[in-house]
Amino acid sequence: MLYSKLFGKTKKNSKKYDSINATLLIKAGFIDQVMAGTYTYLPLGLRVLEKIENIIREEMNTIAQEILMPALTPISNWQKTQRFEKVDVLMKTTPANIFAKAKNDTEYVLNPTHEEVVTPLAQKFVFSYKDFPFALYQIQTKFRNEPRVKSGLLRGREFRMKDLYSFHISINDFKNYYEKVKEVYMKIFYRLGIGKDTVIVMASGGSFTDDYSHEFQTLCQTGEDKIFYVQSKNLYFNKEVAPSQAPKIKNDDKKILPKKDVKGKGIIGVEEIAQYLKIPIEKTTKTLIYETDDGRIIAAAVRGDYEINEDKLRKVVKCQSLKLASADVVKKNIGAEIGYIGIINLPKHVELYLDESVLGRVNFETGTNKNYYHSVNVNFGRDLPYPEKTYDIKIAKEGDLYPETQEKYQVFKASEVGNIFPLYTKFTEAFGYKYIDSKGEEKPVIMGCYGIGSSRIMGVIVEKYHDEKGIIWPESVAPYQIHLVGLDLKNQEVKNQAFSLYQLLTEKYHFEVLFDDREEISAGEKFNDADLIGIPHRLVISKRTKDKIEYKKRSEENSYLLTLEEIISKIKKS
RNA sequence: CGGAGCGUAGUUCAGAUGGCUAGAACGUGCGCUUUGGGAGCGCAAGGUCGUGGGUUCAAGUCCCGCCGCUCCGACCA
Numbered sequence: 001m002l003y004s005k006l007f008g009k010t011k012k013n014s015k016k017y018d019s020i021n022a023t024l025l026i027k028a029g030f031i032d033q034v035m036a037g038t039y040t041y042l043p044l045g046l047r048v049l050e051k052i053e054n055i056i057r058e059e060m061n062t063i064a065q066e067i068l069m070p071a072l073t074p075i076s077n078w079q080k081t082q083r084f085e086k087v088d089v090l091m092k093t094t095p096a097n098i099f100a101k102a103k104n105d106t107e108y109v110l111n112p113t114h115e116e117v118v119t120p121l122a123q124k125f126v127f128s129y130k131d132f133p134f135a136l137y138q139i140q141t142k143f144r145n146e147p148r149v150k151s152g153l154l155r156g157r158e159f160r161m162k163d164l165y166s167f168h169i170s171i172n173d174f175k176n177y178y179e180k181v182k183e184v185y186m187k188i189f190y191r192l193g194i195g196k197d198t199v200i201v202m203a204s205g206g207s208f209t210d211d212y213s214h215e216f217q218t219l220c221q222t223g224e225d226k227i228f229y230v231q232s233k234n235l236y237f238n239k240e241v242a243p244s245q246a247p248k249i250k251n252d253d254k255k256i257l258p259k260k261d262v263k264g265k266g267i268i269g270v271e272e273i274a275q276y277l278k279i280p281i282e283k284t285t286k287t288l289i290y291e292t293d294d295g296r297i298i299a300a301a302v303r304g305d306y307e308i309n310e311d312k313l314r315k316v317v318k319c320q321s322l323k324l325a326s327a328d329v330v331k332k333n334i335g336a337e338i339g340y341i342g343i344i345n346l347p348k349h350v351e352l353y354l355d356e357s358v359l360g361r362v363n364f365e366t367g368t369n370k371n372y373y374h375s376v377n378v379n380f381g382r383d384l385p386y387p388e389k390t391y392d393i394k395i396a397k398e399g400d401l402y403p404e405t406q407e408k409y410q411v412f413k414a415s416e417v418g419n420i421f422p423l424y425t426k427f428t429e430a431f432g433y434k435y436i437d438s439k440g441e442e443k444p445v446i447m448g449c450y451g452i453g454s455s456r457i458m459g460v461i462v463e464k465y466h467d468e469k470g471i472i473w474p475e476s477v478a479p480y481q482i483h484l485v486g487l488d489l490k491n492q493e494v495k496n497q498a499f500s501l502y503q504l505l506t507e508k509y510h511f512e513v514l515f516d517d518r519e520e521i522s523a524g525e526k527f528n529d530a531d532l533i534g535i536p537h538r539l540v541i542s543k544r545t546k547d548k549i550e551y552k553k554r555s556e557e558n559s560y561l562l563t564l565e566e567i568i569s570k571i572k573k574s
Numbered sequence: 575c576g577g578a579g580c581g582u583a584g585u586u587c588a589g590a591u592g593g594c595u596a597g598a599a600c601g602u603g604c605g606c607u608u609u610g611g612g613a614g615c616g617c618a619a620g621g622u623c624g625u626g627g628g629u630u631c632a633a634g635u636c637c638c639g640c641c642g643c644u645c646c647g648a649c650c651a
Binding site for chain 1: 575585586587599600607608610611612613637642643644645647648649650651
């Protein structure tokens, strides 16, 4: 490719964004922003995206078959799985104006994921146990109504994703496949240059299952997720599922003090209470009242400096769903206003679940369940019985211990590049997808889904591989292998030499070459552009290079005058 | 959804307290000079100041609505 003909050149004065990937990819001419979180891939950017997706495709083809599903789906498919009302990032299309409305007033879902398409698809074709297992994947544009887009390609409302769905007739077979996908995913991330920094993290299975799902997280300073690492076990947890044990309060009181009720009308929330009572926030107790879907009233308490993890609580309480009780429900059941709720004087019909962080304190505070009063210097064994059991129902935070080994978590920032889910029969049941086994009986089909965010990976790679001058692409995804810079091109002899080298490299050796053939541009500007664009190998032809060629790797400082043969062997080796 | 900032040339921005015949740099076109780390000179083209309303003798500037962008937080099956 002649750089003079390339659409989408580098920009000298380009806006600096907070995220490196947006700043560099826009400045270097890979992408152009259309609106927040929505980009055009320019020729250079599209080459990178396609290289990423082709690597994913090559590896996927070893374990699945490629299809392409539509972005639009009838709303009814989403109603069948109850997700039309529930998925909080779901988008749909409507006709834009009265004329379009007059022609066709149907609304469609813009798919954020494709279980609602692939499950009925499989159902149309595969009925017999003999045809299982099978797996289908696609690489396609997804739509999610994210509340806030940010960080260039890392989070948009429209993005590229590879999604894979597998179908099985036994749990065992499914689990084997699930593990196989883990291996293939890691192979993909290694080929993309981010393998050594990508870890498998246990995450919530969401509404599908109580099993963990698994996230592939690339460690990265600008990452949006925090992951918790247990070194001795080599385990990573997503913040939402990390088992947590609170570290003990420092310098706790030695002497047990008499319990005292303090009136504090309007003093609500642990920060305010701590301030008002002049006690550290760790001495306060945060108690929330929940209603379960089966009609129970639950009180859940954590130490004041923690938050309740509703996912963990739901599992402990053993219910399908729970919601924070309204002011009215609280008043009716407890007899006090929200804000004075605590773990003492609770009515018998309210089930109390204590987080382990509530224990192990001397002289702590809690609401009294009577209007406007908080109690201080409360102690287990005197003011209320020692609980028979405590739980882990809090959101883990930095400094927490992994309960099993008592070791402190190491916490890393990371960006999620892949996610795999055991779905079991959640979707196949919704669509009534059954197969006929060898005895002629109908059985439900077991399913898994597996995603890789290909456009996000492009952003993550830039976040990880760059310096102050620009991008440094890994070989496997670079838009071109060689950046050939021609200097002194007004000199006919040098020009001929440069063009014949370009021809040789592309036609004889079949390299992908970006040739900066611009005559009016100064050497400094061309070198700066080359560094910004970040192609791995740079060659220079000028009146100085004579019968040699200057070679420099983007990732290294030094350049060398070499022969063509030497250069070719260097490039092939790397 | 909460908070902050912003919207002026193709791009990045400057235009206290209202007085504008709206500027600069980069980019673009032409001419000359120049070619190893973002060169120089000259000339030129390029704007209903996001949008709708209001205040005023006078609005890019002040007020209100809407739209959009950036950042922080919440959220992210």
